[in-house]
Structure formats: C-alpha cells, structure tokens
Amino acid sequence: MTKILVPVKLVLDYNLKARVKSDKTGIDLTNVKLSINPFDEISVEEAVRLKEAGKATEIVVVSIGPAKAQDALRSGLAIGADRGILIETTEVVEPLNVAKILAKVVETEKPDLVFLGKQAIDDDSNQTGQSLAALLDWPQATFASTLVLEDGAVQVTREVDGGHQTLKLALPAVVTVDLRLNEPRYPTLPNIMKSKKKPIATQKIAEFGIDITPRLKVIEVHEPPTRKAGIKVKTAAELVDNLKKAGVL
Amino acid sequence: MPDYKAPVDDMLYLLNEVFNAEENVFSKIPQYNEVSNDLVQSVLEEAGRFCAGVLRPINISGDQEGAHFKDGKVTTPKGFKEAYASYTEGGWSSLAFSPEYEGQGLPRTLQVLVKEMISSANLSFGLFPGLTEGAAEAIEAHASEELKQKYLPNMVSGKWTGAMGLTEGSAGSDLSLVKTRAKPRDDGSYSISGSKIFISSGDHDLAENVIHLVLARLPEAPAGTKGISLFLCPKIFVNEDGSLGAPNTISVGTIEHKMGIHAQPTCVMNFDEAQGWLVGEPNRGLNAMFTMMNAARLLVGMQGLGIAEASYQTASAYAKDRLQGRAPGARETGSIIEHPDVRKQLLTMLGFIEAGRALAVYVALELDKEGFHPDAAVRARASSLVALLTPVIKAGLTDFGFETAVLGQQTLGGHGYIHEWGQEQFVRDARITQIYEGTNGIQSQDLVTRKLPLDGGKVVADFFGQIGNVIAEGKGVAEVLSLATQLEAALAGLQKITLRLQSGDLANPLEQNAAATAYLRAFTLVTFGWLWLRMALITVKKGAAATPHDKRKLLVGEFFAARMLPQVYGLFHEIEAGSTTLMALASAEF
Structure with a gap:
C-alpha cells in the first residue's frame, strides 16, 4: 500500500503584492496574509485524489518553518491529508538544507512517494525536490502535469520545453507537480472542522542534526525598476538613430 | 470586473478585537466549546475563497441570462446548478444548523458573516440557501x-x-x-x-x-x-x-x-x-412565520451590506487606477482618488460599510446568546436587543447599502453605467433589499411602534445606555474626544426625540407614522457613531502596536463624525415638523 509524504510551505499569499522591507534585506511579511504555496496545494490535492481512489493509504504533510507554518499544514489537512509534522525554526532554511531535513523525515516515515510543488512562489528556487531525490538516490520526475499510479511504479507526464515527456518511475520516487496537474478543491466545511482535530507532531529543527547555516548571502532585495517615461520622436530617421544608440539595431 | 476579495481581516478584527467573541460569547456557550479563533479564521477564509471563486464568476452572466420559465418549468442561468452543487457538497448550507438535524452547529455569527460574502459575490444565488435556512428554522421551531x-435533514443539507x-x-x-x-x-x-x-x-x-x-x-x-x-x-x-x-x-x-x-x-x-x-x-401561523421573517430580515440586511462591500471594492480599485484630470494643486494628470470629492464618495461608502459590519457582528453575537447562553437573564436581554435592532439591520443596512451602491457606480462615471463593470447591477440588485421582507417603511414603523415600547421602553434605554458608556470612556481620551463629543450631542438629540415618540407630543399613531423613516435613519447613524467610537478607542489603546488597519479605523471614524453623523440634525428637524404638512394636501389632490 502506498504512503505519500507531501512537504508544504507557508508563503506570502499569491493575491498580494510583495513589498520589500525598508532595509532591503527581504520581503516584508509582517501583518500580511500568508497561505500554503499554491503548487503545494496541488500536490496535496493529487495525493488526496489517489487516496480517494483507493490507491494510497496515508498522506502525511510536513512543513519547516515558524509555529505559524502550522497554517500550511492545516490547509493540507482540510483538503484531506491525515496528519502533519511541523519542524519548527525561525531561521531561513535554504533549499538544500530543506532537502536534507526532508531526507531524514523520509527515513522515519518511509513513504513510497514524495509529492512536492515544483517550486515555492516566494523565492522560486525550484531545487528542493531535485535535491531530495539526489540525496535519497530515488528516481525523480519534475513538473508533472499528469500522474498515474501503477503497481510499484508511477507514470508521470512532464511539461518540458517543446512538449510533453512521459516517464515511468519505480517506487519509491520523488515527483514535483506543475500547475496543470489538477485544480485543488475548495475544502468542505466538515473537513475544515475535522482538520482542527487531526494530529500535528512538532519537532525542533535542532533534533535533525543538520547544519542549516545559509550558504548564500543576500546582498540586497529591491523592487523591479519602474519603467521610465518614453520620448517622442519627430521623424522615422530620428527613431532609427535612437534605436541604434540604444544598441538594438 | 475586478475580483472580489472577502474582507476576512475586518471580520476577524471585529470578532477578536472589538467584541472578543471567543472569550465573551463562544466560550460561554457549551455548544460552541470547540469554536476557537483559529477555526473561525479558517471557516471565514475558505468561505471567502468559495464565494470569490465559485459564486462571483456567475454573477454578471446570471444577471444577463436571467432565470427561465418554459412549459411550466423554471430553470436557472448557466452555472448555477453546478455552483449550488458545490455549495451543498461543501457543507455550507448546514453551517449553523443543529447537529441533531445533521447541521455543523457553528455560531450564527459565522453564518451572518458568510451571508455577507455570498451577498457580495452573488445576491441572486444567496436567496436559494437563504430562504431554505429561514424555512428550516420555522419548521424546527414550530x-x-x-x-x-x-x-429537516434534507433541507439542512441543501438537498x-x-x-x-x-x-x-x-x-x-x-x-x-x-x-x-x-x-x-x-x-x-x-x-x-x-x-x-x-x-x-x-x-x-x-x-x-x-x-x-x-x-x-x-x-x-x-x-x-x-x-x-x-x-x-x-x-x-x-x-x-x-x-x-x-x-x-x-x-x-x-x-x-x-x-x-x-x-x-x-x-x-x-x-x-x-x-x-x-x-x-x-x-397561529403568523407567529410561526415571524421566526422565519426575523431570520430573513437579518439576511436581507446582510445583502445590503454585501452589495455595498462589493461595490466599494470595485470603486476603490478603479479610483486608484483611473488617471483623469488634475487634483487641486497637482501639475500632472493623476488618479481620481486624489480628488477630494471622489474621496468623499469612497469614505462615505467605508463610513457605512465598516460600521454596518460591526453592527451585524454585534447583533449576530446577541443572536448566539439568545439561542444558547446558559444564563436565562442573558438570553432574555439578548432577545430584546435582537428584537430592537432587527428593523435597524434590515432597513438601515439596506438603505445605506443601496446608497453606497449608487456612490460606487458614480465613482466609475460612465463605466459605472455599463453592464460589464458590474456596478450598475449592484444598484439594481440592491434595490430589492429595501423592498422585500417588509419594506423599509414597514421596518421603521416596527421600530417606532413595536420595538421602542418593548419592556416599557427599557430595552431601548439599555441600548442607549451602552452607547452612553462608550461616549463617557471616549471623552477621557484626547485622540477621540472630538468623535465622542459629536456623538454625545447626536445621542442626546435622539434620546429627546425618542422620549417624545414614547410619551410626549409625538406619542400618537399619526405622528409616530410620520416620524418613523427619519427616526430609523437617525437611530442607525447614532448606532454607527457608537461603533466607530468603539473601534477608534481600540486604535488608541493599541498605541504603537496599532496596525495600518487600526489607524484607518480612527481616520474613517473621524470622517464619519464630521461628515455623516451630522445628517441626524436634518432628520431631527424633519421629525419635529410633524405630520401637518404630510396630511394637509387632500388625497384626491395627488
């Protein structure tokens, strides 16, 4: 029987415009709505659909972050995951370190499949799933747009440049999901209420014995430059001159 | 049409900071033991997502297509059937119903707030579950x-x-x-x-x-x-x-x-x-029907509020975006939100919406106490307050709701008159809320002739007492002194008129009838003033911890006191003019 581990991340709500902190060290997350990463919502939905189809037995959601990251777990539980694991830290954890911690979680939980969002919409790193597969030495399929679970294997169609590629992976395996895999449901009211009673186990990040010191240094975060006003040209010749000056002709 | 975003932040602010609902109400009621702030937040957020994602997209198309009647059969516009199926499968129809009939047993307060969201997203749709709930409540009670x-079980589930x-x-x-x-x-x-x-x-x-x-x-x-x-x-x-x-x-x-x-x-x-x-x-049918009508009147009030919120969201987004003209003192073309007159439109909308929502939460919490509070005295007091304020919610929130929809249409100029922006539909849809479930004229008669005399006038006196207490507190706080002082004067005027309607020169059927609509509006404005003062006081108390949302409350509260509350004086004059000029022209001369 198939057990699925679904890592989820709490990020700035996708409806909101990110604002840079005044000291330019990152995005300001005080007093703003945070939600489950939309790609992670898709991976939970896919796991729940497999369970509803009788093809999966248990779905465990796991999140690494501050106590508030529970909200992402609760969102997953409301969709239909069975239980949650919160690995608490207030530090920034880079994708490789996330993958190392998840590899430890895989050791204890022994899932047959790990579903991850292809990337988190806050830093768009797109690394965790790949790193995790490498650390575990498991087969991986990224950017899944369809997924069929077979006996001891999973068939995944990936969205790649120039078309679709279909892979068959022996289990256990890591799959990262893309936008078109499914459309997550609206959680039902009874499931929202039940999700509050589903168990969430909390662990401190130190228990994993992984050095999470960042390897990267953020020098500055700033908003995209605003577009400068254009100029009016009088003749076609002037236009061509200007384009040449700008180096585009 | 811009997207609708449920005002969950403002709802949570009202529940958690203004009324402290979990501690003051939910934790006191055994049935609501499991209703934590956390659960409330999840329910409101998911309801908001559902309304924005499922109900809103079929609002304009539903208006354009309309319901059909052919060969004796009625069919709804495209998408309504699927949306209703998602609504019932999602368990939303059973939210506040008793678990005895397979309901979820959540507080009425949540139901009221979800009704606001449904009304913002799609008023026509909301009437299907709304009337089902009213009918189910009457069946349960009688x-x-x-x-x-x-x-009941199949009505509760929405089947x-x-x-x-x-x-x-x-x-x-x-x-x-x-x-x-x-x-x-x-x-x-x-x-x-x-x-x-x-x-x-x-x-x-x-x-x-x-x-x-x-x-x-x-x-x-x-x-x-x-x-x-x-x-x-x-x-x-x-x-x-x-x-x-x-x-x-x-x-x-x-x-x-x-x-x-x-x-x-x-x-x-x-x-x-x-x-x-x-x-x-x-x-005894009318008696049984009143159970249904009271619930329905609160629903209709929320419809007025919901439409106003939806119209405001479009109007404020448009005003920030629309580059047109130069604001006074500006050298370049700017967005219309820089113009004082456009700001007046938007602030007038907010002055109503956020106080109206506060009133709705206040009454909804009383409704929860009335239904389930273990202390009989608390239940009785809550029941009286709900009775007093039901006509105020129904007529007050729908009159201001309609006016707000008109302002939101005006902000968009010509685009407000065009179907695709949705603003003219809000105006048309809002209009019915002033008419059905007892016209707003009937509501004001109800307030003056049935509700003011409740318990020998003690119920309204108790309510004015609550307003007076907040004024007394506010007068000791420099930042809200002006708001409190203005409200004090308005309340004094309202109390004077109330007394005259109860036992003075206006205490006869003719004068009461002639005064009623102006009285209800003045009553509503003073009530809104009370809620603005309460919210402003919270901002001050939070000091440096005040969020931008808190600070906004103080500023909009001041606007309300300066530019909306003074309407009461015109209304007082109108009431004092009495019935003479209404009755002078012979009926045949109309």
Whole structure:
C-alpha cells in the first residue's frame, strides 16, 4: 500500500503584492496574509485524489518553518491529508538544507512517494525536490502535469520545453507537480472542522542534526525598476538613430 | 470586473478585537466549546475563497441570462446548478444548523458573516440557501417532530430548498388580507387552494424538491391576522421511506420580470387543492412565520451590506487606477482618488460599510446568546436587543447599502453605467433589499411602534445606555474626544426625540407614522457613531502596536463624525415638523 509524504510551505499569499522591507534585506511579511504555496496545494490535492481512489493509504504533510507554518499544514489537512509534522525554526532554511531535513523525515516515515510543488512562489528556487531525490538516490520526475499510479511504479507526464515527456518511475520516487496537474478543491466545511482535530507532531529543527547555516548571502532585495517615461520622436530617421544608440539595431 | 476579495481581516478584527467573541460569547456557550479563533479564521477564509471563486464568476452572466420559465418549468442561468452543487457538497448550507438535524452547529455569527460574502459575490444565488435556512428554522421551531424528521435533514443539507408563501395579489404588507384557503382532509392533512405571488426560489432546477411554507385560512377562522395558519406543502411528496413520490398539485404561474436579481426566479405559485400539513397551532401561523421573517430580515440586511462591500471594492480599485484630470494643486494628470470629492464618495461608502459590519457582528453575537447562553437573564436581554435592532439591520443596512451602491457606480462615471463593470447591477440588485421582507417603511414603523415600547421602553434605554458608556470612556481620551463629543450631542438629540415618540407630543399613531423613516435613519447613524467610537478607542489603546488597519479605523471614524453623523440634525428637524404638512394636501389632490 502506498504512503505519500507531501512537504508544504507557508508563503506570502499569491493575491498580494510583495513589498520589500525598508532595509532591503527581504520581503516584508509582517501583518500580511500568508497561505500554503499554491503548487503545494496541488500536490496535496493529487495525493488526496489517489487516496480517494483507493490507491494510497496515508498522506502525511510536513512543513519547516515558524509555529505559524502550522497554517500550511492545516490547509493540507482540510483538503484531506491525515496528519502533519511541523519542524519548527525561525531561521531561513535554504533549499538544500530543506532537502536534507526532508531526507531524514523520509527515513522515519518511509513513504513510497514524495509529492512536492515544483517550486515555492516566494523565492522560486525550484531545487528542493531535485535535491531530495539526489540525496535519497530515488528516481525523480519534475513538473508533472499528469500522474498515474501503477503497481510499484508511477507514470508521470512532464511539461518540458517543446512538449510533453512521459516517464515511468519505480517506487519509491520523488515527483514535483506543475500547475496543470489538477485544480485543488475548495475544502468542505466538515473537513475544515475535522482538520482542527487531526494530529500535528512538532519537532525542533535542532533534533535533525543538520547544519542549516545559509550558504548564500543576500546582498540586497529591491523592487523591479519602474519603467521610465518614453520620448517622442519627430521623424522615422530620428527613431532609427535612437534605436541604434540604444544598441538594438 | 475586478475580483472580489472577502474582507476576512475586518471580520476577524471585529470578532477578536472589538467584541472578543471567543472569550465573551463562544466560550460561554457549551455548544460552541470547540469554536476557537483559529477555526473561525479558517471557516471565514475558505468561505471567502468559495464565494470569490465559485459564486462571483456567475454573477454578471446570471444577471444577463436571467432565470427561465418554459412549459411550466423554471430553470436557472448557466452555472448555477453546478455552483449550488458545490455549495451543498461543501457543507455550507448546514453551517449553523443543529447537529441533531445533521447541521455543523457553528455560531450564527459565522453564518451572518458568510451571508455577507455570498451577498457580495452573488445576491441572486444567496436567496436559494437563504430562504431554505429561514424555512428550516420555522419548521424546527414550530412543526411536529414527525414533520421535522421527515423534512429537516434534507433541507439542512441543501438537498431540498425552501420557499415562503406569504404574499398574495391583495395581501402584501398587510397579511391579515390573506385569502388562500385550507380545508381539512380525513387523514389530518389539509387541501390548500390559492395563489401566492413574489415567491423567491419558488421553483427551480437546483434541487429535487421545494418545501413551501404557505399562509392560509382554515374554514371559519377568525378574520384578520388571528385567523391565519401555516402549512408545509412539498413540491414532490415524500414517501414513508424518505424517497420521493408523486408531484403535489402546485404549479408555477409565471416568473416575474424584475429590475434586478435576474438570476433568481421570483414565482407566481398556484396551489390547487395541494396537500399540506399544519405547522404549529391553527390560527397561529403568523407567529410561526415571524421566526422565519426575523431570520430573513437579518439576511436581507446582510445583502445590503454585501452589495455595498462589493461595490466599494470595485470603486476603490478603479479610483486608484483611473488617471483623469488634475487634483487641486497637482501639475500632472493623476488618479481620481486624489480628488477630494471622489474621496468623499469612497469614505462615505467605508463610513457605512465598516460600521454596518460591526453592527451585524454585534447583533449576530446577541443572536448566539439568545439561542444558547446558559444564563436565562442573558438570553432574555439578548432577545430584546435582537428584537430592537432587527428593523435597524434590515432597513438601515439596506438603505445605506443601496446608497453606497449608487456612490460606487458614480465613482466609475460612465463605466459605472455599463453592464460589464458590474456596478450598475449592484444598484439594481440592491434595490430589492429595501423592498422585500417588509419594506423599509414597514421596518421603521416596527421600530417606532413595536420595538421602542418593548419592556416599557427599557430595552431601548439599555441600548442607549451602552452607547452612553462608550461616549463617557471616549471623552477621557484626547485622540477621540472630538468623535465622542459629536456623538454625545447626536445621542442626546435622539434620546429627546425618542422620549417624545414614547410619551410626549409625538406619542400618537399619526405622528409616530410620520416620524418613523427619519427616526430609523437617525437611530442607525447614532448606532454607527457608537461603533466607530468603539473601534477608534481600540486604535488608541493599541498605541504603537496599532496596525495600518487600526489607524484607518480612527481616520474613517473621524470622517464619519464630521461628515455623516451630522445628517441626524436634518432628520431631527424633519421629525419635529410633524405630520401637518404630510396630511394637509387632500388625497384626491395627488
């Protein structure tokens, strides 16, 4: 029987415009709505659909972050995951370190499949799933747009440049999901209420014995430059001159 | 049309910071033991997502297409059936209902807030579950155990919907004129014959059965309101085993062509010796119907508020985006939000919306206390306050709701008049809320002639006392002194008029009738002032911890006191002018 581990991340709500902190060290997350990463919502939905189809037995959601990251777990539980694991830290954890911690979680939980969002919409790193597969030495399929679970294997169609590629992976395996895999449901009211009673186990990040010191240094975060006003040209010749000056002709 | 975003932040602010709902109300009620702030937040967020994602996208298209009536059958516009299925599958129809009938047993307060969201997203849609809830509540409160077991679970789940058959061609605001007849049958049931008009959700294709609650007269019933009984008539008979049987002899005459809520089928329903069952006691039908009407009046108030919120969201986004003209003192073309007059429109909208929502939460929490608080004295006081404020919610929130929709239309200029932006639809849809469930004129009569005298005037005095306490607190806080002082003067004026209506020179039916609509509006404005002051005080108390949302409350509160509250003085003058000028022109001269 198939057990699925679904890592989820709490990020700035996708409806909101990110604002840079005044000291330019990152995005300001005080007093703003945070939600489950939309790609992670898709991976939970896919796991729940497999369970509803009788093809999966248990779905465990796991999140690494501050106590508030529970909200992402609760969102997953409301969709239909069975239980949650919160690995608490207030530090920034880079994708490789996330993958190392998840590899430890895989050791204890022994899932047959790990579903991850292809990337988190806050830093768009797109690394965790790949790193995790490498650390575990498991087969991986990224950017899944369809997924069929077979006996001891999973068939995944990936969205790649120039078309679709279909892979068959022996289990256990890591799959990262893309936008078109499914459309997550609206959680039902009874499931929202039940999700509050589903168990969430909390662990401190130190228990994993992984050095999470960042390897990267953020020098500055700033908003995209605003577009400068254009100029009016009088003749076609002037236009061509200007384009040449700008180096585009 | 810009997207709708449910104002969950403001709702949570009201629940957690203004009224401290978990500690003051939910934790005191055993049924709500599990209702934590956390659960409330999740429910509101998910309801908001559902309304924005499922109900809003079919609002404009539903208005354009409208409900259909062909070959005696009513069908709803494209997408409504699927949306209703998601709504019921999501469990939203059973939110506040008792678990005894398979409801979720959540507080009424949450239901009221979810109603605001549904009304913002799609008013026509909201009437399907709204009337079902009202009918189910009347059945729960008054019907026999047998009827309850047979009908309630499927109404609570939304599998069947409900409709209220009150109005007839010549019996509208005055239900004593109801002519529909009920004849006893041998098996204890009745044959109902007559024609009802303006029946919202009277028939449709969203659910397999419609449960009609119908007012009718028994043979030899006394004339007037004391001779009216309430009957349950299913569209399709329900067999002993719960399966559906043959259709009842109920037919749709036609559906109305209306100014707004086009997607909602407003039916003429014909009952032709239809079989029905008595709900409650004979000749006590109006009493039973009032259970349904009070719930429905609160719902209608939320419709007014919901439309206003939706219109504001579009108007404020547009005003920030629309580059047009130069604001006073500006050198370049700027967005219209820089213009004082446009700001006045938006602030007037906010001045109503955020105080209106606060009033709704206040009354909803009293409703929860009335229903389940273990202390009988708390229940009784809550019940009185709900009774007093029901007409204020219904008429106050819909009058200001409509005016807000008009302002939101005005902000968009010509685009406000065009269908695709949705603003003109809000104006048309809002208009019905001032008319149905008892016109706002009737509501103001209810306030003045039935609610002010409650408990010898003690109920309204208790309410004014609550306002006075906050004023006293506010007068000791420099930052809100001006707001408190202005409210103090307005309240004093309102109390003076109230006394005159209760026992002074205006305490007669003619003067009360002439004063009522102006009085209700002044009452509403003072109530809003009280809520703005409460919110402003919270901002001050939070000091440096005040969020931008808190700071906004203080500024909009000041705007309200300076530019909206003074309307009461015009209203006081109007009331003082008395009935003379209303009655001078002979009826034949109109």
